[in-house]
Amino acid sequence: MNWLRGERASAAVSLGFSLAFALSFLFPGLVIVRLFAGSAILLFLLGHLLRGLARVTFGKPPTASLWSPSGIALDCLASFGMTIALTAALMVTFTFHEDLFVGLVLGLAVGLSLAILIAGRNSPQGTESISHPGTPLLMALASLVGLSVGIFAVFTRPSPYPSTRGWDLNATLATVSWAIEHHGFSYLLIRPFPDTAALPYPASLAQAIASYSLFLGAPPDSIFYYGIIPILVLYAIGMFGIGYKMSGRLLPSVFCGVAGLILGTTNIETVRTPLFLTIDMIAQLIFIAIVLFYLDDEHGKARRWTVLVLGSAFLLYFYYYELIVVGPLLVFMLTEPLTLKDSRVRKRVFRVALLVVLVGSIAGSILIQVFVPGTQLDPLFGFPTEQKIFVLAAIYPAEFVVLLVLAFVSRRKQPEVREVKGFDFRLLVEYAIFYGILFFLPLWAIYRVEFYFRFALVLLMAAIPIPRWAEVKESFQSRNDKHWWAIVRTPGPERRFLALLAVLLIATGMMMLSIPAHLELHDAYLSVDEYDTAMWIKAHTTSDAYVITDPGTGYFLRGFSLRNASVFFLLPDGRAPELISSVYPNLRSDLHGIFASNSTPDIVNRTVALGFNRTYVLISTRTVLWAQEDPSTIFTGPIPGVSLGPLAGLFVPPHFVLQYATATTYVFRVVP
Structure with missing residues (x-):
């Protein structure tokens, strides 16, 4: 067994996961095995095996550990990059078939594993065993994982799957479902629609969701729902890892991960958090992995620089x-x-780069206003100053502000210069101050930068100089030299340890107690009835069907059923634009006129006048309320307690035939 160590042990584990994944296709009852084994392969093993093969082939520096934080960060980063690269290649060539994609990924995992075993067969002493990280570190990691899963459980309790959270996901969900159904998507950068409406948008998120959906055999919307779990875990551990490398102190570094999770529980969706699977959330995880690799890497500047360039x-x-x-x-x-x-x-x-960002933001906002007209790119898009202050107050509780002040004050009284490859807390302070100022400038979409200076503020928690346990362990364990009362009265590291720890625990406890109250305010974006209705429409209508409904219902319906609905359309190439007004300029008001009418003959005439073939009408609780509001109103979730009877009673045969009904939805087929 001494031969099966280090990289070869990783190869053996990978072969075991690959075998379990393959068996899940032979035995349908092993669906959960496919999910876990497939997630391990895509999230970690592909990159880990590639790095292992490089180590046994080209050698490694004596200081570079297989299981170092930098190595693990690089493994996750490489795995994700390989998955996206393979998916993008298959999608743009319209060869994105399940059997081909699964075969390529599984073949890559098995091939790399076998290559490691073959390349390392003649070097029995050349690999390393796994060193024990220590009980305190394991407890810290376990606590962060437990808190992440607990927050997910609380977050999803009010509306379990399939009530997928996140309003913005619907447009991506439509593109992902279209790409899976058509075995590809032709864009790496999604061309805007209309051509002057916006800047090109990356197709990378659609590629990521489609790859995991196809490989794990899970619906795309379930990836949005359950993908929050690994995002929470990776975010918390990543922030902890960076804080630990910068401070060398375990307790305040753990709070970096805890604070990052707690601050992410704000109930304002426009604020980016780990509780929503968005493209900028995944991008920040990529950046966190790059920073952690940089701080911990011991391969030398040349290799480190190469990885940084690729990352x-x-x-x-x-x-x-x-x-x-x-x-x-x-x-x-x-x-x-x-x-x-x-x-x-x-x-x-x-600092020069910060200045370039400032000048570029101002210039970009002016250029957008001049050359790209339209409300979607209004340079003042976002929040007024008073609303920005409200957003900050909602995200950062008073307890966190107290700890932030404590970090500044204690560092000032007891300066400790700790620099890791030039990276230090002063750099983070400059970064946070600059983007804090940028946040309040009246520029287009600048309010989103809060998500990034939060990164710096959370890491500053690791600057709280709690003495290391090694410095005070002897005093606390000794019963003769010092008693507890003497420790409290005597200035020194022991008293500072107790005081700072007490403040940290009290503040953390108060912040954690506020989590359920924050999360309860998240409304469901989709009810079970609405989901079932969307699935029925997808299964029982043709792809050219059009569904007459309100904009809120139409938005989620397009994503879940791949049907044109309300004012939201799928283009023939799979794009799902936010606006279709350039093609149907009066459609919103025409639809509102249908539902606001009190006459069945008038409704029939208005419906026929739309000019769509294979038309259906979907009435939900949102539709009832929308008929009573301004046409520009949009309801982002189902409305409890709304009666559908009076409105549905106007859609009667022979021109409206009931096809499907639940307690809160009705679907009619239009017969001209």
């Missing part, structure tokens, strides 16, 4: 908007080989 290029492809907010920090890390040991030069470059 930055992948981040640029995945979500190029991200460079606006993480570009200065990426520039700081990428210039490491050029500045030798003088980090001051890189900090000057970092």
